[in-house]
Amino acid sequence: MKYIRWFSVHPDVAKHTKFTSMLHRFDHINVVAKFRMGCHWLKCEERVVDRIKIPRSQRLCTLCDFHKCEDEMHIFECPFYNDIRLKFQQLFKHICCDNYQNNNMTIWSWNFSDDNFRQFMNGYQDPSFWLDLAFFLIACRKKRKAGLRALAAQNSLSSSSLDEA
Numbered sequence: 001m002k003y004i005r006w007f008s009v010h011p012d013v014a015k016h017t018k019f020t021s022m023l024h025r026f027d028h029i030n031v032v033a034k035f036r037m038g039c040h041w042l043k044c045e046e047r048v049v050d051r052i053k054i055p056r057s058q059r060l061c062t063l064c065d066f067h068k069c070e071d072e073m074h075i076f077e078c079p080f081y082n083d084i085r086l087k088f089q090q091l092f093k094h095i096c097c098d099n100y101q102n103n104n105m106t107i108w109s110w111n112f113s114d115d116n117f118r119q120f121m122n123g124y125q126d127p128s129f130w131l132d133l134a135f136f137l138i139a140c141r142k143k144r145k146a147g148l149r150a151l152a153a154q155n156s157l158s159s160s161s162l163d164e165a
């Protein structure tokens with residue numbers, strides 16, 4: 001299982017900061033814990049649609065043109081969330097920055113390796129990391145919901161205009 005590898009303790013992180021000791025509000029703990037346990041709102045967890053079993057590899061993100069599985073890693077690379085990543089730049093300061101220690105230009109084309117992502121998900125002993133991650137996930141969840149609602153409205157609009165034609 002890929003996400004077990006992503007969320008396991010990284011050997012480079014000797015004393016990683018535990019998110020449970022850094023977060024105090026229920027909704028913050030909830031969103032981070034669920035994300036790490038793989039029970040969240042992303043499509044990769046949507047096992048059955050209209051009673052048809054969908055393999056994980058086919059649970060694709062419909063909010064970008066990458067045709068990639070909407071898994072835990074994808075929300076960190078999906079262009080749909082560019083504005084949120086820009087807002088939460090400090091979350092990525094440990095993994096990518098340019099020569100000027102400025103990461104707002106590079107995160108859009110950032111490609112996580114499994115090891116990068118695992119290291120990232122260990123929090124870098126940074127006390128502010130987990131709270132930032134909680135806010136980041138909550139913001140993504142909200143934007144995704146609105147985006148999917150807009151898509152659904154668009155689809156029903158185009159199908160009704162097809163009906164008329």
Ligand SMILES: [Zn+2]
Nearest residue numbers: 061063064078
């Ligand atoms: Zn996407």
